[in-house]
Each structure stands twice: as structure tokens, then as C-alpha cells.
Amino acid sequence: MTGRRRSAREDTRLLLLAASVLIAFAANAAGLLAGITSVLPHLLYLPIVLAAYWFPRRGIVFSIALALGYLALILPFAGSDLGLVVPTLARAVVFAAIGTVVSLLSLRLREQEERYRGVFDNSEAGTFIVAMGEAGPRIEEANYVGATLLGSTEKDLIGKPVAAFLDDPGAWEAFRTEIDRNGAVYEYETVLRRADGAAVRVLASGGRLTGGGIVLTLVDITARTNAEDALRRTNAKLNMLGRLTRNDLMAAVSTLLERIAAGMRQFDDPAVRRHLEDLSLDARLVERRAEITRDYQDLGLRPPGWQPLQAVVREAASCLLLPGISVRPWVERVEVFADPMLDRVFANLIENAARHGKTVSKVVITYRIRDDGLSICVEDDGQGVPETEKERIFAYGIGTESGLGLFLVREILSITGMTIQETGTPGKGARFVIHVPPDGYRII
Incomplete structure (x- = not known):
């Protein structure tokens, strides 16, 4: 159908x-007969x-042919009259030049139009040109x-009002207001209503065009949001199952301790009695591990977000009993993209220093911008970590409470691509370095 329309x-x-x-040519021939040549x-x-x-691809040849035809028409009448021959030759050259210039400009315009049509027609996003008229968009x-x-x-x-496809009638006004304010809008989430009444969740982006129109692109995110909702529900169910299992385990351990x-x-x-004491220690270890997992039961349940590091550290330190230990965060203006449980990371690192550093009097948190991202350093002035233990302390099941805590610290950080390692000098203090990828931090 499109090919037939183009041919017609x-x-x-x-x-x-x-x-x-x-x-x-007929007018020029009649003019020559009447003596009109200018x-x-x-x-x-x-x-x-x-x-x-x-x-445009044949315009140059056409203009040259037309100029030659004009010469063939005029020169026989001009004879040896230079007053007519010279203007005729000049006009023929101008005809060819104008045809060439317009052809080249039109060819360039056609290439840009074809490029635009290719992007417009073959885009994976729904693309619309919206005209703003008296009757609305x-x-x-x-x-x-x-x-x-x-x-x-x-x-x-074509000609349909945009508002007819919006689930929220006020969404278009909010969208257009944002365009008027900033010139463009990106990833504006809204819900469309299809012609059959089905709801479609989309990310809308748009910008102002010359002449007052708006180019609008829509990306269907219905499947993605449905998958996210399903994953959220699944996580909630797993969380509930973990809570029930932990409660049953705690009840069983409590019964075991009573029998011991x-x-x-x-x-x-x-x-x-020695055998029973050993059993009691093992049971209490299981009990402590279960209590720690309760603190981390929401790990990954909520989406990550930007968090002010200074406030996170202060909030974590305020919840700990740290007699004789000062916590000094020097991380103003830094925000990191992390799991909502980031405060548990710093609470665990500070508590780990207080519990195992023995001679710790201060914990200092600083940062340094590097070529490969951001380094956050948590340092203390205690006894430090032996070289043989620097990696083992993050393994699951190493030590007692601190071993599981540092394991979960690494897991929390890994959700948004952060890593942690211990780089301190034994005898001079522990130094935990958290590496944040380049897109995982910002200075405000």
C-alpha cells in the first residue's frame, strides 16, 4: 500500500x-516572437x-538539460546579437548552477529525512509526534x-487526543509542565489505557520540537514491573519462611538449653558435666547465629538507594555502647548507592573494632576518590588483624559472632557492586577499605 501511494x-x-x-518553453517561444527576452x-x-x-539525484542532469534546451531555443533567434547571446549564456549557466545547488541541498535534506524516518519507524520504543492545538494535544x-x-x-x-490513552487524566499536564520547565523529560513513569481497556505501564520521555510540537517516546515496562512485583512477593514469602524457621530453631535451642x-x-x-557444658556452648553459639540472622532478614528485600554516608555512620554509632571509644566520620558530602542495610555495615565494623581491637580508643572513617571509584576507609588504633586472618575473617562460619557479621557485611556491600578488604598493619590497628564503583557514589 505504501509503495502504491509513493508511485502515485x-x-x-x-x-x-x-x-x-x-x-x-511555450511562454518563452511566444515571447521571442513578440520580442520579449528579459x-x-x-x-x-x-x-x-x-x-x-x-x-534530487536527477536534478543536476535535469537543470543542465533544461539550460541546453533554453540555449537551443534562444540562440537561433539571437544570431550574432551579442546583447542577446551573452545574457542567454549567463542565464543558462545560472539555471544549471541553481539546479545543482538545490539538488545538493535537497539531497542532504532527503538523507536527513530518511535517517529520521529510519529512527522513527524502526525504534523499539513507541514514538509519537504530538501537536499542540486549541483542542488539546x-x-x-x-x-x-x-x-x-x-x-x-x-x-x-492520527488526530486522536493523547489524554484519551492516559489512565490518569492529570498525567499529561504534569508531563508537559516538566517539559516546559526543563525542555525535556526522561523516564516519567505512568499508566496507559489501550483501546481494548488493558492497562500498560510505560516509561515516557519527551522533548519540545520547533513549532511547538512534542516528540514522545514510550517504553513498555509492564513485564518488568510485574516481574519486580513477583520477585518482591517471593522475597516477602521467603522472609516469612525464614522468620518461622528461625523461631522454631530458637524454640528448639531454648528447650535444649533447659534440658542441659x-x-x-x-x-x-x-x-x-564437662560434656553437658560443651553441649551448652554449642547450643548458645547456634542461638547467637540465629539472632544475627534475624538482624539481617531484610537483606536485599528493599531496593537500593542513595544514602548520605555521614548520616549513616552517625546513626550506626549512636546505637552502639562504645565506652572510651570515639567515632570520627570525615565523609561529608558523600552519598553512596547501597542497600538500605548499609548502616549495619558500619555498625558491625565499629563494633568489631571495639570488641576485638582491645586497645582501641578511636575509629576514623575517611574517603578518597580514585581513578577506579571511591575508597572508604574504616580505621582504628587497636591491635589489628594478623596477616593470616585478613581474608578468613570474611568467610562464613569463621569465629563466632564477628565471623558471621563480617560475612554479611561483604554480602550487603556486594548487592550494589561494592567490595571490602582488610589492609591494616598488625599491631598498629585494623583498616577496612570499602571500594565503591565509579557509578556508585556522588559528591553533593
């Missing part, structure tokens, strides 16, 4: 071009410009993806 349009243009050529040649500009604009043009997104066809969408205590009261044999 070209046939019409060829007829108009042929008619303009015949009229121009005005009527300007009629030839019309077919030259039309041919160069409509058929209406769709002036739409690509195939956009028409499919709205459950219609490109032809049927009863055994300690019942038996006097030293060997039996």
Missing part, C-alpha cells in the same frame, strides 16, 4: 513537472527548483511500535 505521488509530480516545462526566462526557475527538490504521527502499544494502527491514531541445665543439676559425674 511520483507520477503526479512528473506530470506537474512536465506541464511546468511545456508552459515555460522576463519570461524566469519561468524556467519553477521546473528547475521542482525537479531539484522532488528528484493530539497525535500527529506514530510509529508501528507506538500503535501496537496502544492497541491501534498508525492511521487510526536439668542434666547439670541431675548428674555429678565430672566427665558428664
